Amino acid sequence: MSLQSIKYSRGSLEILDQLLLPGQSKYVVVRGVEDGWKVINKMQVRGAPAIAIVGCLSLAVEINPEDFENKKSLRQEIEGKLNYLVSARPTAVNMKIAADELITLANELYKDEAIDVTQMKHRFLDATEAMLKKDIADNRAIGANGAQAILQRVAKAGKTPAGSTGSVRVLTHCNTGSLATAGYGTALGVVRQLAELGKLEHVYCTETRPYNQGARLTAYELVHEKFPATLVLDSMVAALLRAKNVAAVVVGADRVASNGDTANKIGTYQIAVVAKHHDVPFYVAAPLTSIDLAIPGGDHIIIEERPDREMTHVGEHRIAAPGINCWNPAFDVTPASLITGIITERGVFKPAELKEAITKLLES
Numbered sequence: 402m403s404l405q406s407i408k409y410s411r412g413s414l415e416i417l418d419q420l421l422l423p424g425q426s427k428y429v430v431v432r433g434v435e436d437g438w439k440v441i442n443k444m445q446v447r448g449a450p451a452i453a454i455v456g457c458l459s460l461a462v463e464i465n466p467e468d469f470e471n472k473k474s475l476r477q478e479i480e481g482k483l484n485y486l487v488s489a490r491p492t493a494v495n496m497k498i499a500a501d502e503l504i505t506l507a508n509e510l511y512k513d514e515a516i517d518v519t520q521m522k523h524r525f526l527d528a529t530e531a532m533l534k535k536d537i538a539d540n541r542a543i544g545a546n547g548a549q550a551i552l553q554r555v556a557k558a559g560k561t562p563a564g565s566t567g568s569v570r571v572l573t574h575c576n577t578g579s580l581a582t583a584g585y586g587t588a589l590g591v592v593r594q595l596a597e598l599g600k601l602e603h604v605y606c607t608e609t610r611p612y613n614q615g616a617r618l619t620a621y622e623l624v625h626e627k628f629p630a631t632l633v634l635d636s637m638v639a640a641l642l643r644a645k646n647v648a649a650v651v652v653g654a655d656r657v658a659s660n661g662d663t664a665n666k667i668g669t670y671q672i673a674v675v676a677k678h679h680d681v682p683f684y685v686a687a688p689l690t691s692i693d694l695a696i697p698g699g700d701h702i703i704i705e706e707r708p709d710r711e712m713t714h715v716g717e718h719r720i721a722a723p724g725i726n727c728w729n730p731a732f733d734v735t736p737a738s739l740i741t742g743i744i745t746e747r748g749v750f751k752p753a754e755l756k757e758a759i760t761k762l763l764e765s
């Protein structure tokens with residue numbers, strides 16, 4: 402049983418094939434950008450941060466053995482291949498942000514006359530490899546910030562925590578753990594931190610149809626960690642919040658707009674509506690690399706639509722009547738008005754504060 406979604410050393414990249422989990426734990430070799438695009442598009446690896454890291458590392462393993470004639474050809478290769486990788490899946494912004502940052506780096510290295518083409522390549526490889534450690538560090542900070550925010554919210558609301566130790570029950574959706582990142586996770590990182598503090602009474606995870614990230618991946622992580630956890634159907638969320646004294650909902654994000662509207666796995670929006678109805682705080686956990694200040698609101702986010710077969714079949718077994726039409730958006734947008742706070746590695750922000758706060762952080 403492995404929770405390591407990405408295995409990398411310079412010149413070698415493998416990803417855990419998440420289409421086979423939980424039945425099989427099998428790694429797939431990624432030899433270059435074409436392989437990287439395919440494993441992302443097929444969702445053998447998925448999760449906004451993991452998509453960006455695997456995409457960029459697939460370019461790293463491709464260019465590592467190559468001897469480029471000059472800096473211009475290397476720069477052109479980097480820009481062209483990164484922009485191609487962005488097309489693998491349109492909704493998560495992390496790959497686009499990583500591509501833009503690495504293209505900017507390549508342009509700076511290209512202009513720096515003190516650096517030759519070999520040094521330029523190695524500086525670029527260093528930058529792509531740094532993403533792995535940074536993501537894990539960011540996730541641990543998200544976990545700490547999120548756990549503190551939830552515990553303070555519960556205490557302030559005067560709600561009786563479920564457990565005698567002041568521990569809380571939380572609900573999460575989809576998979577936002579080690580299998581969606583370089584490790585530890587975002588929303589599941591908050592769950593891990595609550596557990597490390599001895600404050601996790603119980604965690605509920607939704608199955609998250611049709612890819613079943615919750616039933617197949619989050620449940621896999623929670624069992625691996627031996628957390629007190631229960632799988633629920635997507636259709637059970639209203640009954641759960643009514644009956645089980647859930648203190649907070651914490652989910653991930655694929656793209657957060659500058660006003661706080663958030664695109665996340667399909668089903669997130671209706672969970673937020675139900676949480677509002679039951680006065681349960683609803684948190685989004687996301688690194689700054691998931692925040693897109695270039696767009697004003699959620700209506701500007703492209704929502705990926707996936708193949709009908711992902712709905713009509715479970716593996717090779719057909720579960721829907723042949724001939725029925727399907728609508729299979731992979732994400733929906735939760736309006737900022739339904740979001741209590743956006744948990745990042747640099748702090749927890751109300752949606753209305755987000756743009757100004759992140760702008761200041763990025764400027765500093």
Ligand SMILES: CSC[C@H]1O[C@H](OP(=O)(O)O)[C@H](O)[C@@H]1O
Nearest residue numbers: 447448449577581653654665666
């Ligand atoms: C930290 S993962 C963020 C996000 O990505 C997942 O989508 P997918 O499984 O389609 O890649 C899900 O929306 C998670 O919340």
